[in-house]
Amino acid sequence: MxxxxxxxxxxxxxxxxxxxxxxxxxxxxxxxxxxxxxxxxxxxxxxxxxxxxxxxxxxxxxxxxxxxxxxxxxxxxxxxxxxxxxSCTQAIKEIAEYYRQTLDIKVVGITGSVGKTSTKEMIASILEQKYKVQKTQGNFNNEIGVPITIFSIEEEHEVAVLEMGISDFGEMHRLSKMVRPDIVVMTNIGLCHLENLHSRDGILKAKSEIYDFARENCVAVLNGDDDKLVTLKDHKRICPKFYGLETGNDIYAVNVVDKGLEGIQCDICIGNEKVNVWIPIPGMHMVYNALAGAQVGLQLGLAMEEIKAGIEALKPTGGRNNILNVNNKTVIDDCYNANPVSMRSSLDVLAKATGRKVAILGDMGELGTDEKQLHYGVGEYAASHNIDVLACVGTLCEEMKKGAEAVSDSRTKVMYFATREELLEKLYGFVEEGDTILVKASHFMKFEQVVEELKK
The missing domain is CATH 3.40.1390.10 (MurE/MurF, N-terminal domain)
Structure with a gap:
């Protein structure tokens, strides 16, 4: 500070x-x-x-x-x-708002239903090729965490990359008042926080509050393959730049080659320029992250070769699709948070692994009145995607178990544990050497304890 x-x-x-x-x-x-x-x-x-x-x-x-x-x-x-x-809680927001307006730096604000943290890490990795960057640490993305990150911006920093998370209407308005973003990145509009926001249209409305205090001529980097985000093209306060796999986007990817757990190779195209990149973290969602990061890099004056270097320098973070090789097992540590969209993405990554595939999945929170149906759907998805063992953990995951068992031609062995403690007691009854094991649940399930047990 x-x-x-x-x-x-x-x-x-x-x-x-x-x-x-x-x-x-x-x-x-x-x-x-x-x-x-x-x-x-x-x-x-x-x-x-x-x-x-x-x-x-x-x-x-x-x-x-x-x-x-x-x-x-x-x-x-x-x-x-x-x-x-x-109120100290209100005071730190007011101090952060004041401090932000004394800073002569560019600020990138990131929001969306899924992929905020991984997109933040991608953008920071790219921008670090040219600038001194400060970024949100961990998941400090709410009305307490955002001020803490703003206070951590020092004289040396040239760009700040701030993650902005919400669960209700009005929250993003207050975050935007502090952050005042020069560039906004919106990853997607998915099925999160339905308890308060009710529908994807409600989620879009709530997250669009980010523009309430955006800087004049704010550039909005938007997922052009998302049916809700494309409707923002006529938003009066922003200059939209769309990214995605479709060639009609401002920046897009072609020749995408999925190498499973080793990562993804693709060509990133904008205008007449094309560069081949290696994305070192698996999952098709990482292509979208790379495209968003590339567009932010271009807006802040990076050359395509600098963007390529930043993408290929990306490092995984704990609890976020972090691949660990421990005790003759491969563990996909994705335990920090979960929703139906990210569950499916992680199961897609697991399905590409060699050897036996084990998914240890826990309850997903804040899904509103459809929570049982959404858990059931994840179970169906897992059982129809070449998963050998599915361990469902938690009260809501009883529905996930039912969904998996309803897939008649599946070869997936389905197991159910009411609590994390019950799972840990039985863990080595079904986990074997050579397995690839996905560990994923909402944060309140504390599945980092499952990852730690697998490390022993």
Whole structure:
């Protein structure tokens, strides 16, 4: 974080500064909500969480080097200045909005139902061939995570790539107010967060709030093969650039060769230019990610050879289609999150593996009233796609089991476990050496524990 004084911070969030006038002009080195990450010069934000109240760490924050604390309740023993606000959660959004507008850098905002994180990693890998890039770490893409990422932008950074995730109407409006994107990337409109957004049209409407505070002449990099996103071509606030496998898109891929778990080779075409690239992470969705990243790179002045180098330098991240070779088994660690579209994509990757194919799939969350039917459909898909063993885990996955068993000509062995713990007890009763094993579920299922067990 650069050049933000306590006085500016208090003004940005309409807070009451309490402390000496001399300290008022002190600049903070960073802003943190985690007392364990306090460093000299930090501003500590005392968030009241469901299980932990950050106010209990205020006194210790000063001892660790915090220059100031942002609080809702005035501390009894303040060993330094503090800024009192009505809501710390609202205050960090207001501070992030202020700080963003002091930054003279290009910001890429990424949203969509599926593939935000993998697209973010692709775009960052490409842009790093020319620029110093800051990107969202992990899955910090909500109204708490986005401010944290904005605060992490330093003087040295030239471009920021920010992931923006929502689950209800109004959230993207508030995120856009902070991020103010110069370039927007929308990956697709799929079946996520139906509990609040009800339909794909509702999802499109909610995610399109990203344009509410986009910069003038914002370039929108859109999946042109998505039937909902193509309707944004007449949106008045954006300049759309479409990508996809269809040749009518502004940038598209041809000669796509799927090499299974080794990755994908294809030619990326724009205008009269064509470049052959090797995408080192498997799955057809990675072609779309590469196309989105290539278009962003072109908008920010990269040559096609720099874009090619960035695509081929991409590294997998934990829990996101990360292929591990452990104990004579191949594990596809895709356990961070799941929805019906991403489940099918991951099963497509698994189906191309050699040897025995095992899918360990868990419950998918936030699917609304159709959740049982959607789990049933994933089960049908798995059983009809050359999977040897399907282990269904969780309450909703009982429907997945039923869907798989309904495929009459399938050779898939279907198993059901009510809980993750039950699965772990029986894991080595059906997993064998030489297997390729897909591990995937929504984050609340904590399937990283399944991956860790397979590593042992």
């Amino acid at each position: 650069k050049n933000m004084s306590l006085e500016q911070i208090a003004k940005a969030c309409n807070g009451l500064y309490v402390g000496s006038e001399n300290e008022k002009i002190s600049c903070v080195s960073g802003i943190t909500l985690d007392s364990r990450k306090i460093e000299n010069g930090s501003l500590f934000v005392a968030i009241k969480g469901e299980r932990v109240d950050g106010h209990t760490f205020v006194e210790g924050a000063y001892e660790k080097g915090a220059v100031c604390c942002l609080v809702e309740d005035a501390p009894e023993h303040a060993n330094g200045p503090y800024i009192k606000v009505d």
